Amino acid sequence: MVPAAPLAALRADDAQPFANRTVEVRRLGLVDYVPTWELQEELMAATLAIKTQNRAAETTGALPQPTPNYLLLCEHPHTYTLGKSGKPEHLLLNDEALTEHHASFHRINRGGDITYHGPGQLVGYPILDLDNFRPDIHWYLRVLEEAVIRTLAGYGLNAGRIAGLTGVWLGWEEGAANPRKICALGVKCSRWVTLHGFALNVAPDLSYFGHIVPCGIPDKAVTSLAQELGRAVAVAEVQERLLPHLAELLGSRLI
Template sequence: MQNKEVQFMDWGLLDYQEAWDKQEAVFASTLAIKHDNRVNDTNTITPNYLIFTEHPHVYTLGKSGHPEYLLLDDEGLQAKQATFYKINRGGDITYHGPGQIVGYPIIDLDNFFTDIHLYLRTLEEAVIRTCADYGISAGRYDGFTGVWIDADNEKARKICAMGVRASRWVTMHGFAFNVNTDLSYFGHIIPCGIDDKDVTSLERELGRKLDIEEVKEKLKQHIAALFGMLLINGTQNL
């Protein structure tokens, strides 16, 4: 039986390590349910979560990433009040910070569809539709994940990065959508290993700051519609 209910929660501005620990706990709990179902031939429903958050300045490096793409040493990180983590998602190096919607779907794809590529494309589509809500034509850059503007020419610039992990069809990590992000922090890395393309935000494209809560609501509803989710308000105390 597929469970389409998804608990939505917004963790607000949260330290990256704390958010990672909470993700890992939920991820492990869901995997434990699936393991028990398989071993004991039971049919306990697995939960799904969609989490939004923002982080203080932090750089994260995926498991197959290149440490040399971080252009700051420890002293430079301290000067920028930023931290650095090597983590267990796919993808290379990226930046998270205030004014950026970081989305962590921790869902059992057995409840929706078992296709990681389709999962990524569906998340991308939700961001593309959110950009369209603000009159911005966004799309995909052939050969790369994430969402781009002017992806078909030399002015291509990335507005949303993605990096996920999945085990037994349970997902974690997710996407980072630049809304009112301080883009100068991307100048201290080679974002996702791409050194000849720019990074942008809704604020930069529109020339004004956005109501990030409004953007979150639009994005949340697009994700729910595309996946066929039934969103419910979840507890903040996972």
């Protein structure tokens, strides 16, 4: 059992003099997975190039150039992705079955095992320079979780964490009979610049999770906000409710 974290414990560190805590939010709508992945890589590469230039500038006493921060928000068509530590056998569909289900499969460079993306799921890809906030990947993961936990609390759901398992859960309390995952996380970090992010099940077709061992965890269920509330919920509505929580936790300004 892992209770929700107090805000003070999750706030970003005091920024360096030239740190940039502005985050550019891009609402992409329903987009294919690969072009979105390529966009993430492009934004990360540009940020890393600035950091390389700043390192060189230190030798001349030149002022550093602020690094940018981005948050891509989207939905994907039916897609399965397998992280670096994942097991291919956790995908239970062969190529023919993937085609029948109108789904694609991609091996990617984030951490974690296999997960599903699809319409009705809010996917967030923060490309942040954690040197602008707090260079601590564990802190960053907890911030993403906490933003989701607080968003779900606004719908009357008591979401939380399960020790040793990344992500956000319902039925997370010790001794609960039916723990079920509502948000998956998987990230990569290079020189404190982040890639990939979170996938919050708002109202996806949950049957697609039946074709994988979700996140490599065979004994726990998957759920959605719509299933828990017993009514339709719009991804756009949840997206806008989540943004203020993320901004507060990061101490950032969203544009």
